[in-house]
Amino acid sequence: MVDLKVNLGTIQLKNPVMTASGTFGYGTEYADFMDVSRIGGIVVKGTTLRDRQGNAYPRMAETPSGMLNAVGLQNKGVDYFVNHIYPEIKDVNTSIFVNVSGSTIEDYIETAAKINELDKIPGIELNISCPNVKEGGMAFGTSCPSAAQVVKAVRKVYSKELMVKLSPNVTSISEIAKAVEAEGADSVSLINTLLGMAIDADKRKPILSTVTGGLSGPAVKPVALCMVWQVAKSVKIPVVGMGGIMNARDAIEFLLAGASAVQIGTANFIDPTVSVKVLEGIETYLLQHNFSSVNEIIGALEI
């Protein structure tokens, strides 16, 4: 039997496979396809203080080995989550994180404080990296002082696992990681999507309503892997790696690069059962290579 448990700052996950925010709904969308309690964690859809209709459509463009999205944090707001969604999902036997986003620091504080009251939510993923909203979001995550400021403010009201989701659209992601670590982040997750765009040459118009969007899928994997490796060397807190993971092999690469856990995102759209397959594949790999614990391969890259 292989030990799959991993430590993520203040909490322990039963295994290192999580699903990424915005790609897994609230988990309930996947209940027809798989047993969601098998995976180590679910990060639910980005939640904001108030209801957001998100961006106009078109919101999606397929790209070679990936996709651009410009959803823009469509959600019904934190109160709706607390009153209607939380009761539905709280008894699922996995670690459920709420991705928290905002336009102002006060938004982040108020939303995080409300989530802090929920017993069955062991952590939040502070989203300071969404490229698809006009104010807030990525604006907070692209400079060290503003990233530090929002984490510091949220830390005061949020007592559980505070994971901070980082943007790759920066000069040095390691510097941002260090800045949020210094303000009390328990872990960091990366990468959010890369800023990108798509053009319809016939119409001479952008494909997305917002002109630019966030690129995800296997196209971004080498970038993500490199950033996870850089950040893991720069901070002491655990790193959660994501970006284009399609199978167990991809996930193992992130673990070797220094990630304590991984998040599966875009791949869920193509194979809604992929997260379970990744989990099984990691277990098989560990057995084949005679490891007794997944922790033995975290950061085990030989250079």
Place this chain on the structure above:
Amino acid sequence: MLDLVVKENKSLNNQYFILILTAVDKLPEMLPGQFAEVRVDDSPTTFLRRPISINFVDYEKNELWLLVQIVGDGTQKLSQLKTGDSVNLIFPLGNTFTIPENKKANLLLIGGGVGIAPMLFLGSYLNDLGYSCNFLLGGRTASNLLQLDDFSRFGNVYTTTEDGSHGEKGFVTQHSILNKQNFDAIYTCGPTPMMKAVAAYAQKNNVFCEVSLENTMACGFGACLCCVTDTTDGHLCVCTEGPVFNITKLKW
């Protein structure tokens, strides 16, 4: 999610083909309007599944038909599938049409281009339930009018073409049947301008009308929120809240 087997890949012309799929086990029950998310294998430029409307279901023969228009690399790849090949589908997805209680209701099903696909399934379904249907099918030219023989099994077929090569010349909304008969319900699927014109006709004449929308999708089951359309209830996913919408709900 299920692997189906290609029983036949029927080319209609250089633009359209019908994939007749079957399975070892009994196919699940499907409703008209619902669609499948079809995985396209071995196409480097095709990353996401392709949402394709269910065209026809024959439970006795355990057949599921998909009518596909070749648009890009993904559908081109699907057009090359051969008998015996395996295709992975997530289905059935989405909602269905609202059927009136009165079996004597005069129903009009309007389809344009590849949008005729769900109209055949709806027509056969209504036929099985004992309703009589009228089909009004439009295309640019005669070669765009598909499956006319199949449609005629389930009701009266009227056609329009923009060049007059088949049926009445003009758009579906210009067809004389709209002036000759009163309809209790209209169902439509096709290019957006066509559906909008049909919706305008229905609104003007106070006829119940549902449209089946098409949109680019990433997942097809309500997780990605990419395929929304604007409605009186805000942005709703075409994949789970649709693809069938009552025209009074749409803000378009």
